[in-house]
Amino acid sequence: MENGKLKINIKNVSCFFNITRAILFLFAIMLFTPNVNAQVITANQVKVQVAKLFEQSYAKSVKGDVQVKITATPFADLQLPDGRVTYKIASGDKILPRDVKRVDVYVNGILQRTLNLPAQTSVYRDVLVANDMINREQMLTKDCITVKKVDVANKADFVLGEEMLDKEITTRKIFQKGEIIDKRFVKMRPDVAKYSDVRVFFVSNGAVMVTIDGTAMKDGMLGDYISVENKNYKKVYNGKIIGENKVLVNI
8 A cells, every 4th residue: 555655645745846847938939039029119219209309399489490309218119019109298398408298108098108318409400699799789780790500499489580681680699609609698679669659450251341541559669469459449459560660550
């Protein structure tokens, strides 16, 4: 009986080891066989696609040639499920020369990951630049300023374009050679002066319906919106400056 029991125990142990080897073999296959239902996106692909996404977004609202460069990623490759990969801006859509952009990664419309990617952004625009040193209270002329395409990402809202060359502009500070003319530090004769007489054009569906004489309630430059008062009825309207002493009101 003891010998018989010994044989049965040996068989059981042998069977146990065979089962264990089979399980380990299957586990190894699962571990080292690539998942056919996955895809690998390289870091460079992510950089290119995300940069393009931000450039397209900025192009809708920013004047100039916008260039975005994703400078680094926290991974070499991005493993995702099979399907159509899309990116969506999560935050960081404001233009800053250096910033961290948050982007959501989707596969077939399902959120997979949120990435935080450092980026550099440039906005190239033709703007007024000092040819040489310009003194305070000096009138800007074509002799002392030039039009040059430069990166204005850090002051895009404060530059002056080529259309300002013919304006009467006086400096409020000293500008060094090569410095961008910042409109915060100049005085400009407005296209419409406060309390001046203006011609008001009322437009409906793109057609001028009627024109009246009005009074400007504030200074303004071409493209600005100002309030104008009807001289006869004292009614106030809000309109866009379309030329010297000309205001357009949509009705």
